[in-house]
Structures are given as C-alpha cells and as structure tokens.
Amino acid sequence: MIEDDDRIRASLGLALEDEGYTVRAVATAEEGMAEQRREPADTILVDLMLPGIDGFECIRLLRREGEVPIIVVSARDDTHDVVAALEAGADDYVIKPVAVKELSARLRALRRRARSAPALPTQAYLFGDLEIRPQAGEVLVRGEQVSLTRTEFRLLCELAEHAGLVLSRQQLLERVWEYDYGDERLVDVHVGRLRQKIEDNPAGPQRLVTVRGLGYKLHR
Amino acid sequence: MIEDDDRIRASLGLALEDEGYTVRAVATAEEGMAEQRREPADTILVDLMLPGIDGFECIRLLRREGEVPIIVVSARDDTHDVVAALEAGADDYVIKPVAVKELSARLRALRRRARSAPALPTQAYLFGDLEIRPQAGEVLVRGEQVSLTRTEFRLLCELAEHAGLVLSRQQLLERVWEYDYGDERLVDVHVGRLRQKIEDNPAGPQRLVTVRGLGYKLHR
DNA sequence: AGCAACATGACAGTTGTGTGACAAACGAGC
DNA sequence: GCTCGTTTGTCACACAACTGTCATGTTGCT
Numbered sequence: 034m035i036e037d038d039d040r041i042r043a044s045l046g047l048a049l050e051d052e053g054y055t056v057r058a059v060a061t062a063e064e065g066m067a068e069q070r071r072e073p074a075d076t077i078l079v080d081l082m083l084p085g086i087d088g089f090e091c092i093r094l095l096r097r098e099g100e101v102p103i104i105v106v107s108a109r110d111d112t113h114d115v116v117a118a119l120e121a122g123a124d125d126y127v128i129k130p131v132a133v134k135e136l137s138a139r140l141r142a143l144r145r146r147a148r149s150a151p152a153l154p155t156q157a158y159l160f161g162d163l164e165i166r167p168q169a170g171e172v173l174v175r176g177e178q179v180s181l182t183r184t185e186f187r188l189l190c191e192l193a194e195h196a197g198l199v200l201s202r203q204q205l206l207e208r209v210w211e212y213d214y215g216d217e218r219l220v221d222v223h224v225g226r227l228r229q230k231i232e233d234n235p236a237g238p239q240r241l242v243t244v245r246g247l248g249y250k251l252h253r
Numbered sequence: 254m255i256e257d258d259d260r261i262r263a264s265l266g267l268a269l270e271d272e273g274y275t276v277r278a279v280a281t282a283e284e285g286m287a288e289q290r291r292e293p294a295d296t297i298l299v300d301l302m303l304p305g306i307d308g309f310e311c312i313r314l315l316r317r318e319g320e321v322p323i324i325v326v327s328a329r330d331d332t333h334d335v336v337a338a339l340e341a342g343a344d345d346y347v348i349k350p351v352a353v354k355e356l357s358a359r360l361r362a363l364r365r366r367a368r369s370a371p372a373l374p375t376q377a378y379l380f381g382d383l384e385i386r387p388q389a390g391e392v393l394v395r396g397e398q399v400s401l402t403r404t405e406f407r408l409l410c411e412l413a414e415h416a417g418l419v420l421s422r423q424q425l426l427e428r429v430w431e432y433d434y435g436d437e438r439l440v441d442v443h444v445g446r447l448r449q450k451i452e453d454n455p456a457g458p459q460r461l462v463t464v465r466g467l468g469y470k471l472h473r
Numbered sequence: 474a475g476c477a478a479c480a481t482g483a484c485a486g487t488t489g490t491g492t493g494a495c496a497a498a499c500g501a502g503c
Numbered sequence: 504g505c506t507c508g509t510t511t512g513t514c515a516c517a518c519a520a521c522t523g524t525c526a527t528g529t530t531g532c533t
Contacts, residue, residue: 112352119358125345132332138339170419170464182521183466218479219523225480236480245478245531402510438490439512445491456491465489465520480529488521499510 034058035065035079035091036106041129045078045106048133054140062086066094073101076140079123081107081114089121096122102143106131158193160253163231163240165193174231184209185227188220192241192251201248224249254278254298255285255311256326261349265298265326268353274360282306286314293321293388296360299343301327301334309341316342319388322363326351378413380473383451383460385413394451404429405447408440412461412471421468444469 034049036042037060046056057074059065062083069077077095081088092103105118108129115126125139158165164173167190172179181189187209192200200208202217210219224243228235240252254269256262257280266276277294279285282303289297297315301308312323325338328349335346345359378385384393387410392399401409407429412420420428422437430439444463448455460472 112355115355116352116358119355119362124362132336135332135335135339138336141339168418170467170470184522186466216524218525221479222481222523225482228480243479404511436513438514441490442492442512448491463490474533476532478529478531481527483526484524486522486524488519490519491517493514493516495512495514497511497513499508501506501508503505 034106035060035062035077035083035088037061037080037083041080045131045133045136049137052133052137054137060084062088062091062094065091066098069095069098069101073099076102076104076143078104078106078136081105081109081118089117092118092121092123104136104139104143106136158196160193160196160240160251165189172231179230181227181230184223185230188223188227189231189241189251192249196251197253199244199247199250204248220249254326255280255282255303255308256298256300257281257303258300261300265351265353265356269357272353272357274357280304282308282311282314285311286318289315289318289321293319296322296324296364298324298326298356301325301329301338309337312338312341312343324356324359324363326356378416380413380416380460380471385409387413392451399450401447401450404443405450408443408447409451409461409471412469416471417473419464419467419470424468440469 034042034046034056036045036058039060042058042060046058049056057068059068062079063085065077065079068074079088079091079095083091086094088105088107092105095101095103103123104125104127105123106127106129107114107118110128118126124143127136127139157167162175164171164176166172170186172181172186172189188205191205191208202220205220206212206215206217224241225235228238228241232238232240241249242252243249254262254266254276256265256278259280262278262280266278269276277288279288282299283305285297285299288294299308299311299315303311306314308325308327312325315321315323323343324345324347325343326347326349327334327338330348338346344363347356347359377387377389382395384391384396386392390406392401392406392409408425411425411428422440425440426432426435426437444461445455448458448461451460452458461469462472463469
C-alpha cells in the first residue's frame, strides 16, 4: 500500500490484515518502488495524491517493471482521474472512503485474474530465402524447414539480430555460450554445422560468411 | 451487453461502437446466455436489475460456463451489490450513468488482464483434423471425440492458444500447473500422455511436436 | 613458400527426451 | 464415511541427440 495519509494507512492496513491479507505500507511512491524491487508484492494499492512522484507516475513506473496488479485507492471521484489511472496501467479504481469488504472483494477478483506476462515476443527475420522465427523455433530455407540444435539456433539468432555486421568469435562466445573466455575454435565448429544446414553449398557459403581475421556475419 | 432498458441499450451500444468496439446487445439474461453459447463474446456487460433471471444469477451462470470477463453496469451504488456481484464472479463494477470513456478504459484494462490469464479461451480451435472446443471441454481428432483429463486438457488449450509457437517447460508449468518452480519432467510425462490420445502415431508426433532444447509446440 | 586463420570429420562424454511402473491423491457414487 | 476406479506426480532407465575437443586438412594472405 502506497498511501501518504498516516491514519488511512494504519486503519486500512489493519482492516485488510483482518481480512487475511499481509500488508506492507509506505508513504511515498519512491519508497513503494524501492520496496517493490526489494521484495515484490502480489498486488499494489496506490493513492493518487502523493507527495513527490504522484500516483499516475508511480503506476507507470511500476508497470514498466512488471505485471503486478495495481488498484488505485483515491478520494477523487472524477472520471478523468479514473480514465487516466486505468490508461497509466492500473487495473482497478476505488473511491475513498472505501468499504473494506468491497476492497477485499475487488482484490480477490483481481488476483483471480492476475497471472504471468505473455511469452517474449521476438520478431521474425527474413533474409532472402532464409526465414527465422525465433518464437516458433523455426528456420526455413527456401520455404523448407530445417531443424537446428539449440546452440545452432541461438547462434543464428545472434547473427540475425546483427545481420550485415561482423561479429567476432569472442562476441559470439559471450552472447551465445555466455563464456567470458574459451576456445574460439568452438565457434568455427558450430558455424560449420550451421552451414551444413542452411547453406546450399556449405563449402561456398552465401548466407553465413567468414570475414577473415574478424569473425562471421549473416548476409542480409 | 445484457441490459433491459431500451434507451440505455441503444445509446451505450452506439457510444461503444464509436469507441471501436463491436457490440451485441440483448434485453434478458436468458437471451444473453443463449447468445454467449451461440457465439461467445470477448467481454460481457451486464445490468443487475433484469427481468426474469437477475444479474447476479446471470453472472454465476456465465461463470459456470467460462472465464469470459464480466463487467457489471448498475444504477445501484451500494457496497453490498458491488461485493455480491464480484463474489458472483464479476470482474468489475461501474455505476450508471457511466462515462463512455471510463467504461472504455475499464474494458481495455480488463482485457489486458484477461489476455495474460490462464483462462480457457472462448473460441474453438481447428488445426487440420484436430478440433478443440475449450468451452465445451471437447477435443476431436478426425471428428472422433477423445476424452482428456483436466490436466491434459489445460495443457492442450495452452499449447493451442499459442499454436505454432514454442512454449518452454517452464512456461507450461507456470500456466498449466501454476507452479513457479518444479520438475520440468512433469511436463514431458503429460505431453506423452496427451500424445497417446491425440496423435495417430504417438512415437512420431505430428501435431504436438518437441522442439529440442526449447520446449513443445502445437503444429498449426 | 610459409604462416596464420579457418574448415571439417571423428569421437567420447554429456544432456535431453520418451516411456513404463508405481504409489499417493482425488472423486464419483453409494 | 467408504470403496474403487481414475488421475496425478515421481522415478528409473533407455536411447537418441547434442556438445566440445582434437587432429588433420584447406584456404588466403604476404
């Protein structure tokens, strides 16, 4: 609960605890953000009129960091505020003074809905007749699907993300293997294997080309 | 929209269409239920004071058949009604007369939440000769109904909802089992069982395929 | 030619996945 | 409350796929 009025904070906090919730309460948006980073809450109640960062901004900041359900608890019964709060990313809006039973029912309804965020939406890549769909785990060469191993797939995605640019073996080791050091020959081996699968003539690569002395790049 | 007052039905319907929504409106709970069975809506607006089956009962009936988001639009600004409606399974409660902008914002907020909820989708899926009717709890392979357990069914729905995309074991654990952590082999076992039922040759799956190192996906 | 950079095939250890067995938990029906 | 069939989660094992290393061969540059 982010609420600057001490009396409301104390009484509403106690009332919610009576309803079976565990409540942590702070007085400012700044404290709330810090607390949420320290130990994320299931649900956040936030007042709109706060000193310093106001409620609207606080909602936007919280939204940027996660999908936590947010309920606005405001004294202002104004359609503009309601709309603005919901636009900012709040999930519900209740007017103070609020009946604890109602707030509790809304909390329950909200938490019934609250779940994890959707999958990471990465875009698809298309380079000539090479198509890469990261989220589908698919790679197509001239419309034909080829099956890559995870390492090959990650390597290809990394190259695709920087298509046209040369990536050094060291960069690839760091990004694909998450090795800070390591044998750079390893990259060669996997590039070779990848070529077997995506090149028409693996010995004369057209798509995944070597830049001697620098590294590899994926041709646009 | 389930609303017995002709004037409100017409004006609110038009106003929402101006906001970009497609609206179907009926005057009674009975009609609403029939309409929802015929062609499920994304979201339902329901008045509480209805002739015949009242709003509360209507909400309970709708809830029994699916997870469709429900917003109560009532003239009665009474905490008891709010709590009762939310308890019955409504997702939100707004007071008439309602500002269309506010209703629109609440609709958006609700649908944003609904999208990430693990609810059973309202529409049916058809992938080749695999048909899934989440609301009816039916799955048909080549027109033949197969009986799935609840876990298998939820797993299939989750995969169907993201057909063509790879879902990791972790994502499936979170969405189907609502586990934050857990043994990922559990997913394998259930995928295996599901394959026994929906694949012609479970050892060489065509519909529910493994993407090695990434997870599983349902083929479109 | 000489050298460094790169490619490639083989191989053994590791990892990922499928599957059957089993016991606990559940649930419908009485 | 009880019973019995079903569902669920865990485990162990088998097997296939993948990975990283190495040795050896090839290429491109000076």
